[in-house]
Amino acid sequence: xxxxxxxxxxxxxxxxxxxxxxxxxxxxxxxxxxxxxxxxxxxxxxxxxxxxxxxxxxxxxxxxxxxxxxxxxxxxxxxxxxxxxxxxxxxxxxxxxxxxxxxxxxxxxxxxxxxxxxxxxxxxxxxxxxxxxxxxxxxxxxxxxxxxxxxxxxxxxxxxxxxxxxxxxxxxxxxxxxxxxxxxxxxxxxxxxxxxxxxxxxxxxxxxxxxxxxxxxxxxxxxxxxxxxxxxxxxxxxxxxxxxxxxxxxxxxxxxxxxxxxxxxxxxxxxxxxxxxxxxxxxxxxxxxxxx
Amino acid sequence: xxxxxxxxxxxxxxxxxxxxxxxxxxxxxxxxxxxxxxxxxxxxxxxxxxxxxxxxxxxxxxxxxxxxxxxxxxxxxxxxxxxxxxxxxxxxxxxxxxxxxxxxxxxxxxxxxxxxxxxxxxxxxxxxxxxxxxxxxxxxxxxxxxxxxxxxxxxxxxxxxxxxxxxxxxxxxxxxxxxxxxxxxxxxxxxxxxxxxxxxxxxxxxxxxxxxxxxxxxxxxxxxxxxxxxxxxxxxxxxxxxxxxxxxxxxxxxxxxxxxxxxxxxxxxxxxxxxxxxxxxxxxxxxxxxxxxxxxxxxxxxxxxxxxxxxxxxxxx
Numbered sequence: 001x002x003x004x005x006x007x008x009x010x011x012x013x014x015x016x017x018x019x020x021x022x023x024x025x026x027x028x029x030x031x032x033x034x035x036x037x038x039x040x041x042x043x044x045x046x047x048x049x050x051x052x053x054x055x056x057x058x059x060x061x062x063x064x065x066x067x068x069x070x071x072x073x074x075x076x077x078x079x080x081x082x083x084x085x086x087x088x089x090x091x092x093x094x095x096x097x098x099x100x101x102x103x104x105x106x107x108x109x110x111x112x113x114x115x116x117x118x119x120x121x122x123x124x125x126x127x128x129x130x131x132x133x134x135x136x137x138x139x140x141x142x143x144x145x146x147x148x149x150x151x152x153x154x155x156x157x158x159x160x161x162x163x164x165x166x167x168x169x170x171x172x173x174x175x176x177x178x179x180x181x182x183x184x185x186x187x188x189x190x191x192x193x194x195x196x197x198x199x200x201x202x203x204x205x206x207x208x209x210x211x212x213x214x215x216x217x218x219x220x221x222x223x224x225x226x227x228x229x230x231x232x233x234x235x236x237x238x239x240x241x242x243x244x245x246x247x248x249x250x251x252x253x254x255x256x257x258x259x260x261x262x263x264x265x266x267x268x269x270x271x272x273x274x275x276x277x278x279x280x281x282x283x284x285x286x287x288x289x290x291x292x
Numbered sequence: 293x294x295x296x297x298x299x300x301x302x303x304x305x306x307x308x309x310x311x312x313x314x315x316x317x318x319x320x321x322x323x324x325x326x327x328x329x330x331x332x333x334x335x336x337x338x339x340x341x342x343x344x345x346x347x348x349x350x351x352x353x354x355x356x357x358x359x360x361x362x363x364x365x366x367x368x369x370x371x372x373x374x375x376x377x378x379x380x381x382x383x384x385x386x387x388x389x390x391x392x393x394x395x396x397x398x399x400x401x402x403x404x405x406x407x408x409x410x411x412x413x414x415x416x417x418x419x420x421x422x423x424x425x426x427x428x429x430x431x432x433x434x435x436x437x438x439x440x441x442x443x444x445x446x447x448x449x450x451x452x453x454x455x456x457x458x459x460x461x462x463x464x465x466x467x468x469x470x471x472x473x474x475x476x477x478x479x480x481x482x483x484x485x486x487x488x489x490x491x492x493x494x495x496x497x498x499x500x501x502x503x504x505x506x507x508x509x510x511x512x513x514x515x516x517x518x519x520x521x522x523x524x525x526x527x528x529x530x531x532x533x534x535x536x537x538x539x540x541x542x543x544x545x546x547x548x549x550x551x552x553x554x555x556x557x558x559x560x561x562x563x564x565x566x567x568x569x570x571x572x573x574x575x576x577x578x579x580x581x582x583x584x585x586x587x588x589x590x591x592x593x594x595x596x597x598x599x600x601x602x603x604x605x606x607x608x609x
Contacts, residue, residue, distance in 0.1 A: 027414060031425040034407065038428035038485065041443035042435075044454055048446075056452035099330045106327030111320060120602065125339045127538065127598045129546025131567035132590040135574040135583050136342035136349070159338035162331055191323045220436035222549055227575075238438055245442055245553065256446065263439050274434045286497035 049264045054257035068261035078262065080233060081240040088150060088236060089218040092157040096165060096214035097207060099158065104169030104206075105195055109178075119170065126163035130223055138227045148231045156228065157218040165210050171287055172206030173199065209284030212277050216270055237266050343591055350585035356578035364581065371585035380561060381569070381586075388545065388565040390476055391483070396544035399484035401537060404491025405529075409521065411492070412499045426492075433489030441553025444482040445471075448554070475555050475562045483550060487543065491536050498532045499525070534605030541597055545590075566590050 040058065048054035049068055051061035072078045107119060130137075137156065146152030176199055184194035200207060222238035229239055241262050274281060318325070350371050354364035375381050407429065414422035432440070447454050448470035456467040470478045502525065548567040551557065557564030557572070564572075570590060574583030 024417070024419070027410060027419065028421055030410060031414070031419075031421040034425045035421075035428045038425075038432050040454060041440075041447055041485070042431065044446060045439075045443060056446045056449040057454045057457040099334065102327040103331035106324035110324040110328075112317060122335075124595070124598050124602075125335060127542040127594060128339055128343065128591065129542065129567065129594060131546045131548040132570065132587040132594070133339070133342040133346065135570065135580060135587055136345040137338060138574075139345065139349070139580065140337075140342060155334065156338055159334040162334055163339070166331060216434075220438075222436070222438045238436065241438055241442075245438070259442065263442060267435060267439055270434055270436065271431070274430075278430075282493055282497070285493055 045260050045263055045267075048256050048260035051257050054255075054260060056256060068257040069265070071258050072262045072265065075258075076240060076244065076262070077232070077235075078237075078240060078265070081235045081237050082265070084150075084235060085219060085237040088153045088157065089215050091150075091154045092218035093211050093215040095154060095158040096162065097211050099162065100165045100169045100210050100214075101195070101200060101207065103166045105173045105199065107166065107170045108173035119167070122163045123167055126167070130160065134223060134227055137224070141228055147228050148234050150234075152228055153225065153236070156224050157221060158214070160221060160224070161214055161217045165214060168284060168287070169203070169206050169210055172203045176202045205280060206284065208277065208280055212273060212281060213284075216273060220270060241266050346584045346587045346591065349581050350588045352581045353579075354581040354584075356574070356580055358578070367581070371582050372589075374582065375585050375589070380564075383561055384564050384566050384569045387476070387561070387563060388567075391480065391547070391551075391563075391565055392541055392544045394476070394480040395483035396487070396540040397537065399480060400487045400491050400540050400544075401533075403484060404488045404536075405495050405533075407488070407492045408495035408499060409525070412496060426496075429489045429492055432485050433487065435486070437486065437549045438553065440482060440486045441550050444478075444485070445554050448478055448482075471555055472559060475559060479551050479554050479563050482554060483544060483547060486550065487540060490540060490543075494532060494536050495529065498529055502528055531605050534601055538598060538601035538605070541601070542594060545594060545597070566593075 044058045047058060047061055050064050050066070051059075052063040052065040052067060054061075054068070107115070107122075112118070141147045141152055141156075146155070180198050180202065181191075181194045184198045185191070189197065220238065222242055225236055225239045226242060229235065235243070241259075244259055244262055349364070351366060351368060352364040353367045353370075355361045407425070411422045411426055435443075450456065450467060450469050450472065453470070455470060460466070460468065468474070546567055547565065548571065551563055551565060551568060552571075555563045557568045566586065567590065570583050570586040573579050573586060577583075
């Protein structure tokens with residue numbers, strides 16, 4: 001038995017070796033094509049942002065300049081937008097970390113008959129497209145005075161990713177053994193203190209993912225900002241970019257360089273945060289998919 | 293005494309011996325019920341509330357401005373009757389289905405799965421270029437959608453876009469009017485570019501969980517790579533495939549900003565999906581009631597998709 005299997009294995013290995021170099025060349029061609037397709041738009045964005053006379057196509061800048069970046073700040077009050085965005089995304093992150101820790105832990109430890117139905121219900125909410133509910137959200141915000149307000153932006157941005165983040169965090173808490181918190185209760189700690197002092201440190205990777213994803217989502221999200229904000233001093237980065245896109249990048253005077261510079265400033269924080277925490281983020285995503 | 297309690301008509305006990313008394317359950321779970329409250333409030337305010345409000349206002353003639361804004365009238369199913377008789381609505385539905393099938397189910401899913409398999413293979417062989425390809429795909433996904441729309445509107449530009457001016461001219465092909473003559477394929481390409489990473493990440497992770505001895509056994513049996521993939525890899529990925537499809541279908545169905553920045557639904561209504569149609573009806577024609585009816589149809593379709601995928605995944609799991 002063993003010998004027959006070994007012989008077959010050797011034959012298969014020989015066949016594989018023959019195919020190896022063709023396979024390798026083909027695979028590398030595919031990778032090269034993938035890299036060109038996915039990176040080309042970014043190459044354009046970067047070169048256009050530093051080009052004194054940017055065009056719609058990729059080329060080496062006619063004259064390297066930082067002028068586009070200067071104009072972003074002098075002509076568009078972009079500093080204000082950056083500050084607004086940092087404030088909104090930061091506080092959204094804080095609110096999400098608190099709400100998601102409490103809800104994820106509670107859902108994980110709750111003992112209800114309909115718990116799995118509730119958990120799936122939360123997941124179903126996440127599949128609800130924001131573009132379907134934006135009209136009622138607009139109406140609601142207008143009725144209760146949450147338009148052009150930081151509070152409104154923070155609440156809505158905290159809510160957008162909430163179902164997914166709760167689901168994600170519940171998975172992290174499910175893997176934390178219960179005897180840890182039970183020991184803390186016996187020490188006389190309240191449930192809240194046990195959560196904060198004993199459980200959260202164990203689930204800190206999950207908290208990191210929640211914090212990162214909620215900040216990134218709030219930083220990038222544009223649909224809600226479009227319908228909730230129309231006061232210039234309340235503009236966030238996505239809204240400033242959206243407006244410039246519609247006026248300067250569009251049909252009147254095409255100013256690729258300046259719009260690209262603004263895009264770079266919008267994109268860079270996202271890239272830095274994501275790639276610095278890439279492994280943690282990807283692992284978090286995977287664990288949520290496995291929990292499904 | 294305990295067993296006597298179980299006989300009591302007032303105390304229901306499940307076969308497992310767990311009391312199903314509502315009061316018991318509430319008392320035992322009270323800290324946890326308190327814990328979900330902040331999240332539940334946010335979800336009610338921004339998910340459940342708006343959905344219910346959409347259902348209500350879809351039965352009225354509420355408008356954004358004018359007399360109907362102050363005093364909306366109940367009009368019953370008029371909005372729906374009007375919607376289903378609107379030929380544009382059926383075009384919009386067809387566009388949405390094409391966009392979802394083309395960019396999520398076929399584009400992102402097939403490309404993402406293929407890339408995951410290829411990169412997984414490359415990692416075992418130690419081919420370094422795979423890492424760069426992985427990062428490139430990931431970058432497009434992390435990138436805010438609004439920027440994706442801007443980047444691709446430049447790429448597709450008829451006169452000076454990179455696709456025509458750099459790539460096609462390099463191989464001697466004349467310019468193509470991407471957004472004019474092939475609007476739907478173009479927005480599909482942009483959305484595939486933006487969303488492929490999600491499928492790739494999920495499947496790369498899933499592939500690592502397949503025990504290698506399955507492959508060893510199949511290899512010893514003399515199965516070639518394609519057979520091994522078809523017989524062993526794919527079946528074990530099926531449950532996760534269902535949920536990945538659910539995620540990307542829903543995300544694509546709700547796509548708004550990407551299409552708005554690229555074509556704004558045009559030319560004419562060639563790329564107008566249901567999300568854009570709802571937005572334009574509500575905010576440009578100021579017909580909130582009618583726009584809400586479109587939103588309700590969208591939510592209904594969404595629910596049907598979601599239930600379908602969830603049942604499918606659980607049946608396989």
